[in-house]
Amino acid sequence: MTVxxxxxxxxxxxxxxxxxxxxxxxxxxxxxxxxxxPALPEIGLASLVMSDGPVGVRGSGWTPDDPxxxxxxxxxxxxxxxxxxARLAGRVLAQEAHxxxxxxxxxPTINLHRxxxxxxxxxxxxxxxxxxxxxxxxxxxxVQESGVAATLKHFVANDAETERFTVDNHxxxxxxxxxxxxxxxxxxxxxxxxxxxxxxxxxxxxxxTEHRLLQAGVLREEWGYxxxxxxxxxxxxxTVRAIEGGLDVAMPGPHTVxxxxxxxxxxxxxxxxxxxxxxxxxVLLLAARLGLLAGAAPAVPVxxxxxxxxGSAGAREIATRSFVLLRNERQILPLAxxxxxxxxxxxxxxxxxxxxxxHAARHARILGGGSATVFPRSVVSPLDxxxxxxxxxxxxxxxRGADLSDGLSPASDGFTLRAVLRDANGAILAEQDLxxxxxxxxxxxxxxxxxYDALDSVELVGTFVPRxxxxxxxxxxxxxxxxxxxxxxxxxxxxHRPAEADPLAAITGPPVSRGSVDLVAGEPxxxxxxxxxxxxxxxxxxxxxxxxxxxxxxxxxxxxxxEAVAAATAADTAIVVVATTETVESEGFDRTTLRLPGRQxxxxxxxxxxxxxxVVVVNAGAPVEMPWRDDVAAIxxxxxxxxxxxxxxxxxxxxxxxxxxxxxxxxxARLDEAPxxxxxxxxxxxxxxxxxxxxxxxxxxHNSKPAYPFGFxxxxxxxxxxxxxxxxxxxxxxxxxxxxxxxxRTVVQVYVSPAERSVAGAPARPERWLAGFAPVTADPGxxxxxxxxxxxxxxxxxxxxxxxxxxxxxxxxxHVAHDAATPTLSTELHIAG
Numbered sequence: 113m114t115v116x117x118x119x120x121x122x123x124x125x126x127x128x129x130x131x132x133x134x135x136x137x138x139x140x141x142x143x144x145x146x147x148x149x150p151a152l153p154e155i156g157l158a159s160l161v162m163s164d165g166p167v168g169v170r171g172s173g174w175t176p177d178d179p180x181x182x183x184x185x186x187x188x189x190x191x192x193x194x195x196x197x198a199r200l201a202g203r204v205l206a207q208e209a210h211x212x213x214x215x216x217x218x219x220p221t222i223n224l225h226r227x228x229x230x231x232x233x234x235x236x237x238x239x240x241x242x243x244x245x246x247x248x249x250x251x252x253x254x255v256q257e258s259g260v261a262a263t264l265k266h267f268v269a270n271d272a273e274t275e276r277f278t279v280d281n282h283x284x285x286x287x288x289x290x291x292x293x294x295x296x297x298x299x300x301x302x303x304x305x306x307x308x309x310x311x312x313x314x315x316x317x318x319x320x321t322e323h324r325l326l327q328a329g330v331l332r333e334e335w336g337y338x339x340x341x342x343x344x345x346x347x348x349x350x351t352v353r354a355i356e357g358g359l360d361v362a363m364p365g366p367h368t369v370x371x372x373x374x375x376x377x378x379x380x381x382x383x384x385x386x387x388x389x390x391x392x393x394x395v396l397l398l399a400a401r402l403g404l405l406a407g408a409a410p411a412v413p414v415x416x417x418x419x420x421x422x423g424s425a426g427a428r429e430i431a432t433r434s435f436v437l438l439r440n441e442r443q444i445l446p447l448a449x450x451x452x453x454x455x456x457x458x459x460x461x462x463x464x465x466x467x468x469x470x471h472a473a474r475h476a477r478i479l480g481g482g483s484a485t486v487f488p489r490s491v492v493s494p495l496d497x498x499x500x501x502x503x504x505x506x507x508x509x510x511x512r513g514a515d516l517s518d519g520l521s522p523a524s525d526g527f528t529l530r531a532v533l534r535d536a537n538g539a540i541l542a543e544q545d546l547x548x549x550x551x552x553x554x555x556x557x558x559x560x561x562x563x564y565d566a567l568d569s570v571e572l573v574g575t576f577v578p579r580x581x582x583x584x585x586x587x588x589x590x591x592x593x594x595x596x597x598x599x600x601x602x603x604x605x606x607x608h609r610p611a612e613a614d615p616l617a618a619i620t621g622p623p624v625s626r627g628s629v630d631l632v633a634g635e636p637x638x639x640x641x642x643x644x645x646x647x648x649x650x651x652x653x654x655x656x657x658x659x660x661x662x663x664x665x666x667x668x669x670x671x672x673x674x675e676a677v678a679a680a681t682a683a684d685t686a687i688v689v690v691a692t693t694e695t696v697e698s699e700g701f702d703r704t705t706l707r708l709p710g711r712q713x714x715x716x717x718x719x720x721x722x723x724x725x726x727v728v729v730v731n732a733g734a735p736v737e738m739p740w741r742d743d744v745a746a747i748x749x750x751x752x753x754x755x756x757x758x759x760x761x762x763x764x765x766x767x768x769x770x771x772x773x774x775x776x777x778x779x780x781a782r783l784d785e786a787p788x789x790x791x792x793x794x795x796x797x798x799x800x801x802x803x804x805x806x807x808x809x810x811x812x813x814h815n816s817k818p819a820y821p822f823g824f825x826x827x828x829x830x831x832x833x834x835x836x837x838x839x840x841x842x843x844x845x846x847x848x849x850x851x852x853x854x855x856x857r858t859v860v861q862v863y864v865s866p867a868e869r870s871v872a873g874a875p876a877r878p879e880r881w882l883a884g885f886a887p888v889t890a891d892p893g894x895x896x897x898x899x900x901x902x903x904x905x906x907x908x909x910x911x912x913x914x915x916x917x918x919x920x921x922x923x924x925x926x927h928v929a930h931d932a933a934t935p936t937l938s939t940e941l942h943i944a945g
Contacts, residue, residue, distance in 0.1 A: 118400070124407040125396045128155040129389060137392045138375040143365025146554055146653065147172045149395065150365075156406020157399055162263075162342075162363075163212065165219025166235060166251075167479055167754060168486030169205055171212040173557040176547050179489035181208050181423040181755065182478060185733045186221060188434035188751035190237035191773035191825075193859040194887045195250030197433060202254020202262070203418050204426040209260045215402045216261040216307060222248045222295045223271050225734075225777040226806050227789045231273035231702040234480040234733025234752055238776035239807030239822060241291050242882050242906075245298035252303040259412035261402060264299060265309035266344055267320060267331070268292050272791035272798070273702045277347075279793045280314040286875070287804045288315070289910035289917075293330065298905075300337055306398055307340045310359060312347045318357075321348045327358030340394050345483075346651045352383050360391040364652040424756055431753040431760035433857075436773035437826040438747040444725055445746050446767025446828060447685060464684025465507035468495055469676045469719060470712075471516045472691035472731050475525070479752045480733050482699020485552075488755040494689055494729065497758030501766055509683065513676040514669045514715040517693050520587045520623040520661035523549030527639070529574035529660070533559060536568040546572070549641075549660030550589070564654065570646040572660055575636045582665030583628040588641065590658030595642040596626055603627040622695045623661035669711050673718055680723040687765070688716050691731035702791045706737045706783045716740045729761065735779040741819060749773070767828065772857045772887075774825035774931070778808050781819040787811060808932040809878040823882075823931035829856035829892065833936040836928045842902040842941065846928045850890040857889045860898040860928060864906055867923035867940060875909055877920075880927060880935075902926075907943045921945030 129137075136152055144150035144159070151159040164170050168180035181204065183189075189198055209217055221232070225239035237244045248264070255262040269281045269292045283292065299305060310327065311320040320326070321343050331337045340360045348354045348362035351369040355377075362368035377383040396405055403410030437445065447466075476493040479485060492500075495510050502508060523529065524547075531551055533541040542560030551572065555564040576598075578584060586603050588594045596604040604626035631637055639660070646656045680686035690712045696703060707713065720726040720743045727746040730736065731753070741747060748771060753760060763769040780786040787810035788802045802810060808822035829852025838844045846860050865880035883906035890896040904919065911918040921943055927935035 118409065118411065121397060121400045121408055124400060124405060125393055127407075128157070128396055128405065129392055131155050132392070134375050134378060134385065134388070135372070137388050138378070139366070139371050140395055141361050141374065141388070141391055142368045142371030143361065143363045143652070145366065145556065146364040149361070157396070158404040160215050160399060160402065160404055161213055162216040162218055163209065163214040164483050165205060165217045166221055167484060168488070169208040169212055169214055169217060170486045171214060172554070174552045174554060175557065176487040178212075178487070180486035181427065182486055182488040183427050184431045184434050184754040184757070185234045185480060185752035186237050187234050187733050187776060188753060188773070189251070189430060190243060190247045190776035191434045191436055191751065192430070192887070193243065193774050193776070193885055194433065195246045197430060198247045198250030199254035200421070200426055201430055202251045202256075203258050204421050204423050206255045206258030206260040207421055207423065210258075214260070215404065216263060217255055218263045218265065218309065220248050220251045220262065221265055222299065223266060223269070224292060224295075224806065226271040226800070227791050228706060228735045228777070228780060228783070228786055229703045229789050229791050230271055230734070231697065232480070232482065232699050233777075234697050235484050235699070239778060240776070240882050241294035243776055243885070245295040245302075246885075248295055248299045249302045252299055252305045256303065256306065257412060258417050259402070259410060259414070261306035261398060263307040263309050263342065264296055264305045266311035267296060267308050267341075268311065268326060269315050270311035270313050273700055274791050275793050275796065276312050278796060280317060280797045281800065282316055282797055283800045284803060285912050286910045287800060290804055291806065297335060300335055305339060306401055307342055308337070310341055310343050310347060312344050319347075319349060321359050321362075322350060322353035322357035324357045332358060338394065338397065340398050346653065351377050355383050355387045355391065360394050367652045427754045428756035428760050428763075431750070431757050432763050432769045433772040434751055434753070435760065435764050435771040436749040436775055436824075437771040438749055438820055438824070439741065439744065440826055441745045444685070444727065445748070446765060448766040465509070465682065466498070466502075467676075467679040467683035467686045467723075468498060468508060468510045468689070469513040469679065469686060469715070470689035470691070471512050471514070473687070473689040474510055474512075476757055477691040477693065477731050477752065478754050478757055480697045480699075481694030484699065491755050492758035494758045494761050497760070497762035498765070500759070501762035501768075507683075509679050511676050511679045512672050513688065514672050514712055515664055515710045516691055516712070517663070517695060517709040518711075519695055519709070520585065520625060520663045521693055521695065522589075523576070523660040523662040526577045526579060527574060527662070529572055529639075531559065532571045532573060533562050533567055534569050534571070535566045541567060549662070551656060551658055553656045555654035558656070564647070567647065567656070568644075570643045570656055572641040574639055576639050576662075577636045578631045578633055580665055580668045581631065581633045582667060584631050584665060585625055585628045585663040587623045587625040587661040588658065589623040589661055590643075591648065592646060592658060593644045594658070595640075595644070596660075597638075597640045598629045599637040601629050603629060622701065623659070673711065673715050676715060677718050677722045680719045680726065683723065684725065686719050686723040686726045687729060688719050688726060689729045689731055690716060692733070692736065697733050706735055706780070708736050713739055716744065720744045727765070735777065737780075737782055738819065770828045770856055771825070772827070774823050774859045775820055776822070778811055778818045778822045778932075779820040781816070785816040785818075787814040803876075805878065809881065812879040817933075821931045821933035823859070823861050823929065824933075825859075825931075827856045827858060828852070829854050831856070831858045831930075833928050834895065836926070836937040836939050838926050838939050838941045840942075842904070844884065844900045844902060844926055844928075846898045846900070847895055848888070848890075848898070849895045850892050853892050855889065855891050857887060860886045860888055860900065861931065862900050862902065863927045863929055863932065863935065864902065864924050864941075865927070866920075867925045877909070881906070882932070883926075919943065919945055
């Protein structure tokens with residue numbers, strides 16, 4: 113759904129533009145601060161506020177004082193394979209945006225899962241452009257039909273984090289068109305997002321904020337895009353090349369390559385005022401659509417917005433429908449009868465005692481790290497969810513099992529912390545209690561409305577009560593001068609500001625170990641981390657961001673694992689929750705391994721050996737290796753499930769709901785078997801040498817098989833594909849039957865492939881590729897039909913000689929499949945040239 117243009121807008125916009133002088137126009141394109149564009153009262157223009165997504169609306173602050181509803185990760189949303197559910201997510205977030213006074217949501221991320229090592233893998237949808245486009249269309253539609261602007265990001269080929277500010281990604285033209293540009297093109301055509309964010313990286317020699325060929329040529333001239341192109345934060349580097357390259361707004365403001373610098377370039381004849389006017393028109397159009405420009409009615413009046421939605425219920429539904437059941441031997445799941453209509457399948461053993469094992473079972477890992485981080489008002493952990501759902505008298509025991517990480521994590525368990533802000537004379541400006549050892553404040557949002565200019569130091573102080581005796585490791589996160597003291601010991605006193613650091617390492621970088629202190633279990637100790645130059649400045653970014661990190665004694669894992677084994681042995685069912693951490697999956701760096709951190713693999717193996725009814729819950733936003741996958745009874749992938757993840761987990765484990773997800777990306781058994789995993793540039797260049805063969809397309813011609821293919825997922829019932837047919841209009845009809853004993857949901861996946869081998873010299877194409885899909889439901893024993901119209905683009909390639917899309921005529925085999933590797937029925941379809 114797209115919001116039709118208002119015919120009055122051009123008149124209002126031209127009248128407003130005519131009243132602005134050059135300085136005001138250029139100021140509008142620079143932003144006034146970190147998150148907003150300036151108001152211009154002389155034309156009745158209100159300030160426009162932006163905020164990061166994609167799983168919540170953070171608002172202008174970045175503290176727990178301003179909590180945000182937190183939805184499951186984008187990988188989770190894509191795992192639903194349901195554009196309407198994505199639309200629901202968009203509506204929920206737009207509702208949050210209105211509550212927080214936000215006009216523009218900086219989401220969704222529609223870059224592709226080129227490599228499983230990508231640090232922001234969790235923040236993008238899928239490895240396939242069609243699935244990405246359909247989920248993205250639903251999300252954008254839901255946001256914008258609610259009167260909030262959505263932002264497609266990051267345009268384009270921003271598929272990894274290593275050297276992200278400077279990397280030049282070399283991508284051949286056909287691959288760029290058929291894979292990386294494709295979801296942008298389809299979402300623009302289907303939902304017309306009102307903004308697009310230009311990426312940090314370069315593509316084929318030109319940094320994206322200056323890429324005239326892609327931003328002015330493809331985006332505007334070819335696709336007819338009429339929205340605003342905004343830079344990623346601090347991505348714009350050159351005034352003239354940016355305005356000529358199609359960039360409209362350089363963020364954050366006010367000190368950017370636009371503003372006074374742009375006005376000076378125009379006066380000096382280096383930049384054309386016509387280019388400035390074109391950018392201002394697009395910003396004024398955005399303001400008009402949002403109801404922020406006098407004389408222009410909003411594109412979506414309040415009376416036409418969707419009815420209010422229960423955000424918590426929405427978060428729970430999305431999580432439930434995203435979970436992917438990867439293994440279910442002897443139908444160990446669900447653990448209890450379903451409280452739903454129709455026949456029920458009972459676990460013969462019923463529910464006996466449950467041993468819930470894992471740090472993340474109690475301290476839920478609900479989202480990835482980096483700029484996508486928001487602070488939920490409350491979180492339902494797996495332990496909370498099961499306690500609330502289990503009937504009274506069902507034994508439930510939680511044991512920690514093993515450390516989540518073999519490195520440092522933000523100080524939390526056992527810590528009671530507060531921040532003290534002081535001026536140069538040592539006077540206290542403000543104090544604030546902290547939920548953990550992370551401080552993230554922008555200059556405008558300091559505690560107690562403190563004066564940023566007067567701030568001289570911030571001290572993070574409090575007490576720590578260790579659970580175990582031994583050497584506890586402490587560290588710092590962020591850049592600056594730190595003094596770290598634990599009890600009477602000074603653990604660190606020095607400067608940490610490496611020259612090669614990512615400019616945003618203060619926010620996204622991993623913690624640095626500073627030393628160990630021997631502590632005694634149960635004995636409180638004072639802790640202090642003093643940042644004597646706490647202010648972070650980079651371009652227009654001004655704020656305070658650093659943190660205290662901690663790690664338990666390493667020898668403690670032996671005792672914890674033995675405790676877990678004992679609990680599993682005594683229980684009817686063992687549920688082990690394994691997880692990654694923000695030092696593994698985050699913006700700012702890529703992964704180097706797919707192994708679970710710490711000794712979690714050993715924990716699972718030991719528990720599985722002790723109890724044949726072991727269920728493993730994988731709490732990760734991206735693929736991880738699972739060397740124990742054939743030794744456990746069940747594996748349930750919950751992604752980063754958002755604030756209601758624990759409630760959704762209980763729903764699925766106990767059979768109140770079915771795990772409805774299917775994998776949006778291929779999961780390799782081992783990293784070294786993945787056909788594409790390179791994310792490290794050489795000499796500043798990252799070559800996409802695999803061309804268009806990523807994800808399942810690459811696995812089709814690879815020697816190894818993945819652990820779980822694209823599109824894979826089990827349910828609590830079984831399905832049989834009974835019939836497939838296709839007609840000349842490219843409509844594919846599939847009949848399938850629920851052959852199990854309870855209601856269920858599945859995803860009908862349609863792939864196409866040439867019926868004949870390609871002739872010599874013809875462009876290479878995958879063995880088969882996704883051309884359409886539809887989620888369906890049915891009661892036990894009943895049939896249901898799905899009709900899927902395949903897009904013409906499914907039968908086209910980009911002809912680099914003609915510079916256009918070209919239909920490849922001939923006979924195609926149309927497959928209906930359970931997943932990319934398991935086609936079941938097929939038919940033929942003739943495509944004319």
